[in-house]
Amino acid sequence: MPRETVYNAKIERIQILDEDGNFDAKLGKGLLTNEQVVNAYEQMTICRHLDEIAFKLQRSGRMGTYPQNKGQEANPMGSAMAMVKGKDWVIPCYRENIAMHLHGLPYHYILLHWMGDERGNQIPKGVNMAPLSVPIGTHMLHATGIAWSMKLRKEKDRAVITYFGDGATSEGDFHGAMNFASTLQVPVIFFCQNNQWAISVPREEQMNSPTVAQKALAYEMPTVQVDGNDLFAVYKATKEARERAIKGGGPSFIEGVTYRLGDHTTADDARRYRDQAELDAWLAKDPLIRTRKYLEKQGAWDDKKQAKLDERAQKIVTEIVRAAEGIEAPKTNDFFDHMFAELPEALRRQRDTMRTSSLGQDPSQIGLQGRSAPETVEAGR
Ligand SMILES: Cc1ncc(C[n+]2csc(CCOP(=O)(O)OP(=O)(O)O)c2C)c(N)n1
Ligand SMILES: [Mg+2]
Structure with missing residues (x-):
């Protein structure tokens, strides 16, 4: 019996906009208009403001707990832009505030969830979304199931995207969802927000594979790693995965490499287990700074616009908090x-x-x- 290679694989990484604001004109050609990038930057900025206020709400006893999205905004932003609101389904974890908002969930629902009010989980009719999921990994199975129903019903031009962390890929549910999606060839996109940490466990301790993306190879799924702080790369990878899905090409996997700039949640203090130097290196790769640099180079952004946006974001966030805190008290019944x-x-x-x-x-x-x-x-x- 000869020895032969029965499987060969490679994992591609996509980066279009690097941390200094340099843009790969060839890869990024025609991908997003300046108007779209301005809109994305504004959305990410509003989300960041909300994130900071949510943190303060928890610290002042007005919210139970809260997981900051800080530093990871380009992943849910770029990917949610590539999905179609009202058609596709979004099955989130808990660090995708922007994706939930862009696909129709008013932001105050997310605050209500973390204030312990069940009404935050009551997704309005017509919004194609599951409530955010704190149990790690369970919701990926729901995503596969929804995509399967789309296939059974012969619903064309629809797909599902589900988000989860690097730590979630160590769960059995993840592998069940991936295996079913692959064998059934259903239109679902598995989007891993690899933020390097699962609470206090670093990625290298959590898994032995140098990429998360390669886990999809076991399920013969198209898979790619992207710079998750690069709006353009995330958008491109998700757009390609969606196109493949709606053409009957089955599921895809995307690893968006990013970093959790905040603590795991407000119940955590990351200074106890990670180096300041590591945090500083990632602070320089912040997706908001990077997108702003790009827009400034394009002549589409300046300090005046920034000041106006910050003022607008503050007003919007004040309204969101008012809507959450102003809701009538629930009845015991x-x-x-x-x-x-x-x-x-x-x-x-x-x-x-x-x-x-x-x-x-x-x-x-x-x-x-x-x-x-x-x-x-x-x-x-
Ligand atoms: C089934 C289950 N097991 C354990 C936990 C406790 N837990 C909450 S978050 C977390 C780590 C998740 O890490 P990752 O998937 O990388 O997501 P991240 O918080 O980094 O976004 C764990 C173990 C949980 N919520 N659910
Ligand atoms: Mg993680």
Whole structure:
């Protein structure tokens, strides 16, 4: 038996706009108009303002917890621009505020989610999106399922994009979603935001492969690595993946290499496990600075425009916070009203008595007659 190579592979990396604002005119030709880039820059700036305010809301006790998007904005921005609002589906993780907003979710829904208000997860009708997902990896299966339904229903010209982190690719759910998507050849784009960290675990400890993109090779999926802080590269890769998907070419994988400039969440302090030098190096690669440099070179941006934008962003963010905090208080009955078509008897009693123990729910029992139950009876409950 001879020895022979049965599989050869290579992973391409795309970068069009580097960190100094240099633009690869050949690769980037005709990709985005200045108007589109200005709009993207404005969106990313508004998102950054919101991010900073959300952090302060948590610190001042007005929000439970919050994961900053800071530094990663070009990934969701460039990719969401390449998808079609109202047609495609977006299945997010929790660092894709811009993508959710661009595809129709009002920003205050995201704040409500992190304030612990379920209404933040109630996606408005007509918005093709799942609520943001904190359980790592579970939602990628939903993305594959939605794409499968598109295929079964013979819905042309639609695709799904799902976002997840580098750490999520160590989950079994990730591999299940990838395998089903590949064997069924469904129109889904797996977009990994490789931000180098899974809470305090660095990428090199999380996986032995030098790229995340190569994980898709096992599923025979077209796969590419892009500079995830480069709006143009992200847009190009996603556009190509979408075109392939709607032509029946099946799923694709994109690794957007970026960096989490903030802590994992407001419950974390990244200074305890990562070097300031590493953070400084990535601060210089910030997608907002880079996009602004590009626009300035194009003569499409200046300090005056920046000052106006910052002022506008502040007003917009103030309105978003007002909408979230101004929402009427939920009714206690809401707990019961949205889960079952017909409320089971035990829950009906809980609702009517606001007590959870079967003893307390029965008004004929001592618990509701103002007398406390004997120790021995209570202890058995
Ligand atoms: C199923 C599951 N396991 C563990 C956790 C706890 N957890 C929250 S975020 C996180 C790390 C995720 O890292 P990554 O996928 O790289 O996303 P990032 O936070 O870097 O954007 C973990 C382990 C969780 N939320 N869900
Ligand atoms: Mg990560």
